Amino acid sequence: xxxxxxxxxxxxxxxxxxxxxxxxxxxxxxxxxxxxxxxxxxxxxxxxxxxxxxxxxxxxxxxxxxxxxxxxxxxxxxxxxxxxxxxxxxxxxxxxxxxxxxxxxxxxxxxxxxxxxxxxxxxxxxxxxxxxxxxxxxxxxxxxxxxxxxxxxxxxxxxxxxxxxxxxxxxxxxxxxxxxxxxxxxxxxxxxxxxxxxxxxxxxxxxxxxxxxxxxxxxxxxxxxxxxxxxxxxxxxxxxxxxxxxxxxxxxxxxxxxxxxxxxxxxxxxxxxxxxxxxxxxxxxxxxxxxxxxxx
Amino acid sequence: xxxxxxxxxxxxxxxxxxxxxxxxxxxxxxxxxxxxxxxxxxxxxxxxxxxxxxxxxxxxxxxxxxxxxxxxxxxxxxxxxxxxxxxxxxxxxxxxxxxxxxxxxxxxxxxxxxxxxxxxxxxxxxxxxxxxxxxxxxxxxxxxxxxxxxxxxxxxxxxxxxxxxxxxxxxxxxxxxxxxxxxxxxxxxxxxxxxxxxxxxxxxxxxxxxxxxxxxxxxxx
Numbered sequence: 001x002x003x004x005x006x007x008x009x010x011x012x013x014x015x016x017x018x019x020x021x022x023x024x025x026x027x028x029x030x031x032x033x034x035x036x037x038x039x040x041x042x043x044x045x046x047x048x049x050x051x052x053x054x055x056x057x058x059x060x061x062x063x064x065x066x067x068x069x070x071x072x073x074x075x076x077x078x079x080x081x082x083x084x085x086x087x088x089x090x091x092x093x094x095x096x097x098x099x100x101x102x103x104x105x106x107x108x109x110x111x112x113x114x115x116x117x118x119x120x121x122x123x124x125x126x127x128x129x130x131x132x133x134x135x136x137x138x139x140x141x142x143x144x145x146x147x148x149x150x151x152x153x154x155x156x157x158x159x160x161x162x163x164x165x166x167x168x169x170x171x172x173x174x175x176x177x178x179x180x181x182x183x184x185x186x187x188x189x190x191x192x193x194x195x196x197x198x199x200x201x202x203x204x205x206x207x208x209x210x211x212x213x214x215x216x217x218x219x220x221x222x223x224x225x226x227x228x229x230x231x232x233x234x235x236x237x238x239x240x241x242x243x244x245x246x247x248x249x250x251x252x253x254x255x256x257x258x259x260x261x262x263x264x265x266x267x268x269x270x271x272x273x274x275x276x277x278x279x280x281x282x283x284x285x286x287x288x289x290x291x292x293x294x295x296x
Numbered sequence: 297x298x299x300x301x302x303x304x305x306x307x308x309x310x311x312x313x314x315x316x317x318x319x320x321x322x323x324x325x326x327x328x329x330x331x332x333x334x335x336x337x338x339x340x341x342x343x344x345x346x347x348x349x350x351x352x353x354x355x356x357x358x359x360x361x362x363x364x365x366x367x368x369x370x371x372x373x374x375x376x377x378x379x380x381x382x383x384x385x386x387x388x389x390x391x392x393x394x395x396x397x398x399x400x401x402x403x404x405x406x407x408x409x410x411x412x413x414x415x416x417x418x419x420x421x422x423x424x425x426x427x428x429x430x431x432x433x434x435x436x437x438x439x440x441x442x443x444x445x446x447x448x449x450x451x452x453x454x455x456x457x458x459x460x461x462x463x464x465x466x467x468x469x470x471x472x473x474x475x476x477x478x479x480x481x482x483x484x485x486x487x488x489x490x491x492x493x494x495x496x497x498x499x500x501x502x503x504x505x506x507x508x509x510x511x512x513x514x515x516x517x
Contacts, residue, residue: 012390207388210386210388212372212375213386214375214380214403214446215373215374215376215400216402217372217403218368218372
């Protein structure tokens with residue numbers, strides 16, 4: 001009879017409050033929509049940043065004795081290797097540009113009678129085209145670096161270090177953001193779930209009081225509530241899981257340069273977290289609120 | 297199984313004193329009506345005897361043992377020996393008549409004998425047609441009879457009823473009081489809060505009159 005009572009209680013609790021269940025689903029759907037908008041907003045930021053970094057350029061300095069033909073070959077090789085615009089800046093042009101930019105240098109060079117062509121050799125200006133993908137952009141920088149190290153015609157490379165650093169930082173934080181997203185989803189779900197469970201449980205105060213005044217053991221009354229809470233937690237967990245999976249699909253489709261990856265142990269941890277929070281709340285509410293008879 | 301209260305006081309946070317040193321004793325198998333004007337403290341006394349509210353001062357003795365209001369376990373055991381009928385019935389509206397009546401049997405270890413009582417009680421109280429119906433679909437009178445059946449089903453030692461005939465017609469009132477009377481004849485201690493003087497005189501028993509939170513008199517009819 002006691003088992004029948006418990007099963008009946010759980011069934012009643014789950015299906016009697018269909019309106020509350022509906023609210024439950026609506027809250028999660030709203031949560032998901034907010035997430036969707038957030039993702040769209042972030043993809044916009046992504047493009048703005050890449051456009052800006054794309055305007056920058058790297059300088060490849062070529063050894064002084066390299067012939068014009070070799071410089072041309074080098075330019076073609078770089079163009080093929082990278083999705084970048086490569087421009088030859090010969091020594092004369094470079095000297096002129098330097099003179100224009102720095103008048104003191106012009107005077108100094110004249111006074112010291114320095115052959116500026118020895119100091120300012122021919123260079124290649126490499127401007128990356130914005131690919132719209134942070135990972136590709138970083139990959140291009142890496143390729144350029146490896147190329148300049150392996151090619152004997154190149155003396156030095158000047159990467160836009162500051163911008164590269166910004167890009168790396170952005171990339172790193174962007175990667176981390178994937179993890180923050182997961183933490184955020186988990187905690188939002190746990191908080192919303194806890195509030196809803198608390199609300200749903202308080203709806204049963206009247207019947208809990210009836211059980212109490214009939215002298216029915218509080219443990220027998222609490223068991224269906226704990227199972228009910230467990231089932232609600234399972235619903236919350238599945239809802240959170242669907243949000244994460246949908247976000248993963250969305251991120252993949254939108255070809256963002258981040259990944260939302262969860263390991264089994266993370267899921268397990270999240271499940272344990274949501275269950276523990278729910279059961280603590282349930283036990284607390286049933287003991288100190290639902291089973292408390294009014295003194296008035 | 298006697299029931300005794302000694303100098304019971306109850307004041308609420310609003311400052312209102314409902315019971316002012318009420319004292320009386322009823323013996324095992326007695327049938328007692330509690331009467332009094334509105335605000336005399338009848339319902340408060342009923343709730344206190346049921347262990348639902350704590351007295352501000354004073355004691356309640358049940359079967360020669362002092363009721364410990366500070367022990368949830370003791371109160372639970374006390375309630376298991378009671379059959380309670382409330383003015384507002386306190387039924388589970390989403391449950392069927394049968395389920396409501398069977399609820400106290402959760403506390404009983406030997407259910408087989410008492411299971412038969414469920415159907416007998418349903419027959420006696422003219423609830424057969426409504427047995428599978430949800431309580432929320434019943435009339436006030438039917439609800440009152442369900443509440444009474446639930447109070448009697450586990451054959452409790454004490455039966456406390458607050459206005460058990462308040463929503464009933466004359467015929468059903470008579471059935472209800474007869475059932476309570478029979479219980480007292482089987483040695484159960486029955487206390488009924490009632491305004492119905494005609495019924496009180498019809499069945500006889502003890503009458504406990506409350507006035508301003510005190511027992512004004514205790515007479516036997």
